[in-house]
Amino acid sequence: MTSADITKLILRTAMKDRAAFDQLYRSTSAKLFGVCLRILNNRAEAEEALQEVFFKIWTKADRFAVSELSPITWLVAVARHHAIDRVRSRHPAALELDVALGAADPAPDPEKSVLAASQKAQIDRCLDELDTERRMAVRGAYLDSLSYAELAARHDVPLNTMRTWLRRSLMKLKDCLER
Amino acid sequence: MTPADEYEREPDGDDALAAEYVLGVLQAVERQEAARRIDSDTEFRRLVTQWEERLAPLSASYAERNPPASVKQALDRRLFADEPRDRPALSRLWRSLALWRGLAAAATVALALFIAVSVLRPPVETQPVRFVASLAAPGSDVRYLAVYDVAHNRVGLSHVSGPRASNRDFELWIIKPGSAPVSLGIIPVGATVHLPSEKAGGLPDQGAALAISLEPAGGSPTGQPTGPVVAAGDLRKI
Structure with a gap:
């Protein structure tokens, strides 16, 4: 399914075309479930989150048309931000447990992707220009949705130092991507 | 981290905040505040959009995992519970009606093609053609x-905001290059509405646009837009 196909499905979903919505679900739910599972690290919660995510996609598909994002980026952003909001509003005890689970799972990332390989290669090259620890902090923040507090604990630095690190790293990343 | 590093100016401001929001490192309260700004602050929304695209290639590392069928079933119950279901007899009837309609439509198309070819006209396009425009x-x-x-022959409109x-009324216009705007009518109030588009005169040309103007109740008294254009956008074929 190409980016243009997904765009059509989202636009038809905005017009409340249920068949298009079903097809969109069939084509993208595995990716978005992967996002929820990775961030929430809990199957039951990820299933609940996925339902919420597609509820939002049905009700807010028209926002996509004015968002200027590419379709997969928009869908992933809806899923990521919903899952991150859930994680951030969890009870602190649950949070600590998940940090432990997350820290124990540095599994290599499967590179199966609907995104252009060249874009992936470019961001990887730019991440490689950062120190190893900072690179890991950026990836951990994006993929596992670690907060500043969790990142600081994981890398054993004060929270403010982590904030400075990450902000500088992001700006370096931006400069590199725009070169 | 070297001491010299500590004195390096720390990047701050909205661009860094947008990056932190997209990355996901902010706390719940900070995220809510950022989300509010995305809705209300165009410039901040643009920064967030840029960071979403910038970091999007990282999401290639999210593995695809098939969700259980129960998720879609629960979603359908929640979204479409009001729609008629569990009426197999009726649904069979509808299916057969749809089939007959389909056959009738196919027959009409075949006839139209036959006539078109027999009078040496270019073949009629049988695929539905849709154009989309984002109006802002x-x-x-x-x-x-x-x-x-x-x-x-209709324009579907989905009201996003505003x-x-x-x-006052919103009036929809189609504007073709080199021609005066043609009114397609007052936009009815509602989240998703339709307007007939016969007056648009068939396929939009290259470069055609839709626009919405603010008019006195009942529509423009002159037949041309009289109020400010509150949203407009180019028609793109999809």
Whole structure:
């Protein structure tokens, strides 16, 4: 399914075309479930989150048309931000447990992707220009949705130092991507 | 981290905040505040959009995992519970009706093609043709998504944001290059509405656009837009 196909499905979903919505679900739910599972690290919660995510996609598909994002980026952003909001509003005890689970799972990332390989290669090259620890902090923040507090604990630095690190790293990343 | 590093100026401001929001490192309260700004602050929204695209390639590392069928079933119950279901007899009837309609339509198309070919006209396009336009304008929070369905001669409009003033109406116009705007009518109030588009005169040309103007209740008295254009956008074929 190409980016243009997904765009059509989202636009038809905005017009409340249920068949298009079903097809969109069939084509993208595995990716978005992967996002929820990775961030929430809990199957039951990820299933609940996925339902919420597609509820939002049905009700807010028209926002996509004015968002200027590419379709997969928009869908992933809806899923990521919903899952991150859930994680951030969890009870602190649950949070600590998940940090432990997350820290124990540095599994290599499967590179199966609907995104252009060249874009992936470019961001990887730019991440490689950062120190190893900072690179890991950026990836951990994006993929596992670690907060500043969790990142600081994981890398054993004060929270403010982590904030400075990450902000500088992001700006370096931006400069590199725009070169 | 070297001491010299500590004195390096720390990047701050909205660009860094947008990056932190997209990355996901902010706390719940900070995230809510950022989300509010995305809705209300165009410049901040643009920064967030840029960071979403910038970091999006990282999401290639999210493995695809098939969700259980129960998720879609629960979702359908929640979204479409009001729609008729569990009426197999009726649904069979509808299916057979749809089939007959389909056959009738196919027969009509075949006839139309036969006539077209027999009078040496170019073949009729049988695929439904749709155009889409995202309607917005600087300085206005009125946003609509328009889908122009040529086959069914109608324009579907989805209201994204922006209320209309009381005693005023939104009027939809189609503008073809080199021609005066043609009114497609007053936009009815509602989240998803349709307007007939016969007056648009068939397929939009290259470079055609839709626009929405703010008019007195009942529509423009002159037949041309009289109020400000609150949203506009180019029609793109999909």
